[in-house]
Each structure stands twice: as C-alpha cells, then as structure tokens.
Amino acid sequence: MELLLFGIAKDIVGRSTINLSPDSTLPGSVAELKKLLVADYPDFSKLSSFAVAVNSEYANDDVVLGHNDEIAIIPPVSGG
Amino acid sequence: MELLLFGIAKDIVGRSTINLSPDSTLPGSVAELKKLLVADYPDFSKLSSFAVAVNSEYANDDVVLGHNDEIAIIPPVSGG
Amino acid sequence: MEEPILEIVDELNVSGVYKELSHPASGGICVFIGAVREFTNNEEVVALEFETYKTMALKEMQKTVVQASEKWPFNKVVVRHVVGVKKVEDPVVVVGVSSAHRDACFPACRYIIDTLKQTVPIWKKEIFRNKEVWVSAHP
C-alpha cells in the first residue's frame, strides 16, 4: 500500500510517498490510516485538518482500504 | 436653443437636432420642454419614458432651461 | 481607486483588459463582457447598432464607478463600450475591476454593469431580417 503526500504532509513526512510494506499491519479503513499517521508523525495532529482521498475521491473515515487503491493524504487545500 | 436627439427620439423627429428659434416661445423648464415635444411629436407619448439632460446631466422636471444650455432628449437607454 | 479607464470605442478588443487591471495589491480581478446574442425571443438577430451621447455617457460612467468605489474597495477599473454596428459574438461592453479580494471585485463589477444598463446614455437597435427595433423604447 502506497500513500501519496502533498503540501505540508510531504514536509511532515520528509518525502512524497510512504510505502506500507505488505507484511506490516495495514490500516483497514480511512479512520485507521489517520490514527496510524498521527501516531507515526505527531505533527499531523497540529494541522487545521487533513482528509484522505481513495482513488482520487474524498473518502469518509469508514471507507475500507484495499491493497490496490491509490491513497492520498490531503492537508487543507489553498488553491486560487 | 438647440436640442440633441438620440436613438428613437431621432427617428421620431426625423433628424438629430431641433432648433428652437430665439423668437418662438421657448420652454422655460424641463417640464415645459417635455409638453412641447409631446404636442409637436405625439409619438413621444408612446415611449416607455423619456428623460431630458441639461449640460449632459439628467435633469428633473423643474430644472430651468437657459439659452446656452446643451439640452438632450434621452429615450430609454439600452446599453450593454 | 486609481484613475478609471472609461471609453467609448468603435472596436472592442478584450484580450488586453487583464493587463490593464493587473495591480500588485490585487488578488482578484472580475471581468464582465457583454456580447451580441444570435437570437432575441426566438428571432434571429442580424446585428446590433449602438449609439451614444458621448460626453454624458462618460460622465455617467464616472459617477457609476465612483459609487461602486464607495461601496467596495478596489484598485483599478475599466469600463469600455462600443458604438456602431456589431455582429453575433462581437463584444459590445467590458467592465473589469481589480481588488485585494474577490469579495469586492465581483459585486463591484456586477454593480457597474447593472447601473450602466440603467443610466448610461447608450442606445441599442436590434436589426432583424425584416425590421429594426430600438430596445426598451416602447412598453
């Protein structure tokens, strides 16, 4: 499972993707993924908010994650 | 006293100015000018409305007209 | 507000308006362009003809942009209207406002075009295949 990182999320993690290797404990849902991120990178808890996108759509906390999904961390957007 | 005519006012009168010669009975106010126009050219009474401008400013009925004023008949505007 | 650009022109080129409105303190620019539509009440329009009382039109434009600047803070403004005969898709009026934030430029631009259509002495004749009509002249 690979996570795409953008904006400040990339700065917090220090790179633009995170690979969760198949044999580690993979998050089963968006909520679990968020918990995992905050545990590994406490700076995520300092953000105004952050969302998760699954296959380039905003995903609620209860969305289930599959191994082949494209998953992205979406910090507060600020286009325009 | 010369009147400038625009848009449909020009079509009603058939030319772009009216000269009121000095020795005819000149209208003393905007209200009198409007009455005179409607009397001479009844088609003015068929318009949605028409205004009078004195020295290129909209003028109320009670504005007094002087011989050197630039006076214009302003039928309903429709720019844009 | 910087000195407004207010013009009556024979030909309207809208591609340069952005440059005229660009300003280091302006984060938002709102531009309205009015153009000739092909149909009015299902009747095909061949052309529009615009006429103006120029000195008064420029004065009324000036009053309108001053009123707008008292309601919303903005940096630059352009109002440019054509005269003469214009065909379908030709631009006939452009109103542009640039301001720090979009909360100002949108309503200011809308106010200026709405007020222009009510007060600025410009007249439009719709030319159809077999008749010509001065718009809004009759009830």
Add this chain to the structure above:
Amino acid sequence: MEEPILEIVDELNVSGVYKELSHPASGGICVFIGAVREFTNNEEVVALEFETYKTMALKEMQKTVVQASEKWPFNKVVVRHVVGVKKVEDPVVVVGVSSAHRDACFPACRYIIDTLKQTVPIWKKEIFRNKEVWVSAHP
C-alpha cells in the same frame, strides 16, 4: 453546457479566455482571475508556489462545474489553475463562464472559484524573505 475546459498548467495566459468562452447564444461572459498579491498581512511576498494532486484536482473541478451548471444555465466554462512558482501580479487561476444572461454567469463564476478554493486539491506555499508557509495548514 458544452464540454468544460479544465486544466492544470505551468503558465497561465489569460488573454485568450474570452475567445474560448465566446458563443452565439451567450450575451454575458464573467471571468475571474486570481493573481499573486505583493503583501499578506503586511509581509512582503516574494513568490507563491503551487502544488496539486492533478488527477483528483481535475475530477473535483469537473464536479464543481457540473454542480454550477445544475444551479445556473450556461453554455461554456473554463477553469485553469497553475502549478509551480509564481511572482507578484502573475495570474494563478482563471474561471470563466458564458451564458445567455448575466444573471447566470456571475453567480456561476463566483460559485466555481469559491468551491475550487474549498475542495480542489491544490496547495499554496507563501514564500517570504525569511520563511515559507503552507497557507491554511495550521489553525
């Protein structure tokens, strides 16, 4: 609504937007341009840097213009946003809508830029002389 023009670009040229929005049934065209401002909270901005998640950004733009077209009838729409480093007065986003009447293009254009700023995954970093800040990242 015709097929919308939705793009993420490195360089934004706004002078051609009018031609893209011109349509024989459109009497009104409303264009919003967002540009880099020189100061944010009295601090001088050297540049802005924009980053995007492109596939998702284009999907969100599409959703936004479909929502707008369900609220207001319009003929054409353009949404174009930059990525990369932009300097003061550079345009960074253009939203344009053309419709029969201005009652539709003004609110549709406003809705699209407002919604874009809330939902489209684009991030802006303000580059000051001695620091860099991701806008809106922190409370």
